[in-house]
Amino acid sequence: MNETIGTALIVIGLIFDFFGCLGLIRFPDVYNRLQASAKCITLGTCGILLGLFLFKGLTATGVKALLCMVFILLTAPVSAHALARSAYRSGVKPWEGTVVDEYSNDMENIR
Numbered sequence: 001m002n003e004t005i006g007t008a009l010i011v012i013g014l015i016f017d018f019f020g021c022l023g024l025i026r027f028p029d030v031y032n033r034l035q036a037s038a039k040c041i042t043l044g045t046c047g048i049l050l051g052l053f054l055f056k057g058l059t060a061t062g063v064k065a066l067l068c069m070v071f072i073l074l075t076a077p078v079s080a081h082a083l084a085r086s087a088y089r090s091g092v093k094p095w096e097g098t099v100v101d102e103y104s105n106d107m108e109n110i111r
Helices: 002-026 030-056 060-089 102-110
Strands: none
Touching: 002 030, 030 060
């Protein structure tokens, strides 16, 4: 039973990783690309690691998979936010089709 659930989680994780990589290629600007990579890659990689944990159980490999999952969950959103904020502050403009730019109001208040 654990092998079946583990395999399903690994396949779902690979699908999310694939769509995250596809978003890196297809989306128009750095902010959309960061959204694709942060959300999809985090969820996909955590799915793969959780599937690996179900395969290995509470062995050294399984515990390492859980620790890596926690590390990714803590660092990926923070790093994506830091990259997006630094890109905006360095002058990278959003795509022309962007509807709302809330951060521009905050930047005007800082200056």
